[in-house]
Amino acid sequence: MKQSKLFSKTKKELSEDVEAASHKWLLKGDFIDQLSSGIYSFLPLGWRVHQKIENLIREEMNKIGAQEVFLPSLQPKQLWEETDRWGNMAPPLFKLEDQHEREYALGSTHEEVITDLARKRIESYRDLPQAVFQIQNKFRNEVRATGGLLRTREFMMKDLYSFHATEKSLDNYYQKVKKAYFRIFDSCNLNAVAVEAESGSIGGSKSEEFMIESPSGEDEVLICKNCNFGANTEKVGELNECPECGAELEHKNCIEEAHAFYLGDKYSSEMGATFTDKNGEEEPLLMGCYGIGVGRLMATIVEVSHDDKGIIWPMRVAPFQVHLLQLGDDKKVEKTAKKVTKSLQEAGIEVLYDDRDKSAGEKFADADLIGIPYRLVVSEKSLEEDSVEVKMRVEDETELISTGKIAEEIENRIK
């Protein structure tokens, strides 16, 4: 991609109103644009990151046997009345009417829709277990949106729902999901702890929140210095030491990144989603549901991974893998920059090629801001050595790699 043609344009100045680090950097780098309170457009750079995160999540969902679906945002009132949630959601539903004055909600979650699907096709214990997920827009009538992408009123969520014949099966799958979640956070270079939580308006018997340590987090969590134990401070009051390993506990601000619920038969009972068990008895389905906010995850990565110059994207979710800067408009430099870009692309590497007629300083500043993992520089200086200068966003040192070997070398390093 030529940067001169990129729709996104970095900003030098930002409103003094912007406070959260992720909000600031995502706006400065022009990853996102605010349309209204809590409502954001994703621009090319931002959308590439968003899609990388989606694909990472999608991969992990596939690994645990979940099947991808896509459910409607427009959901009829009657469905929500079956579970008595039409007027009882917190935050409330966005509601609207069609031309026949029929009422709908814009889905803030999809338990009703998925349970309806399940009751239409799951009939026997032989059909179980099942797990389906989607990555789709959610609408939540939040009282107050905050911190850019950290809490919005429209956002993409990966929501997974599982159906089981037995508690054991549900528990077994729940643990699998939990492991998949930790793998997802690992791939984003985030440390997560699972803490027991209130089930809120989703309900069910038990739930856990997946918390990521970050100064701009709104939740206070007690985290063990030694093991992976975490607990919500409101939930447990004051603990003095870790109940798992006895080590010291620390208070940390965290962002709630994901939430998993043992729904049990809450929705299936209310909506008549049953199956016939081995003994020929009709039983309600046992359900679990598991959500990750994609935009919030993107913001969290930035909260945790940035410096005073900009974002530092982990390779897995970076908008491009290589940012190639061409310095000066010397013909030979330009020719080499194009050639190197092409050879990288042919090796399957995603390259943002800064071909703009801008000063070196501005290009360096933009590269730091956008935060692509590898920065390559082609200039008269580098050509004197018949080389390309290579620097990683996380490192300070640069090195020279021969122009002929650059594609192969970068390809190897990225793997």
Add this chain to the structure above:
RNA sequence: CGGAGCGUAGCCUAGCGGUUUAAGGCGCGUGCUUUGGGAGCACGAGAUCGCCGGUUCAAAUCCGGCCGCUCCGACCA
């Protein structure tokens, strides 16, 4: 929804009753000079000062209403 604050050019800000033409920076256009850490000079385009009403000889500036946005509180992925 309670509390606080803010709306001036595409963006960031200054001005907060009276230099009459609303100021500066960024960005944008044209030309020249530059090119390893947000370059320089010159010229130029770009604003019904959020909207409506009121006070006044005079309103971006004071008052009221509305709209929008931000932050703190409660809630969430």
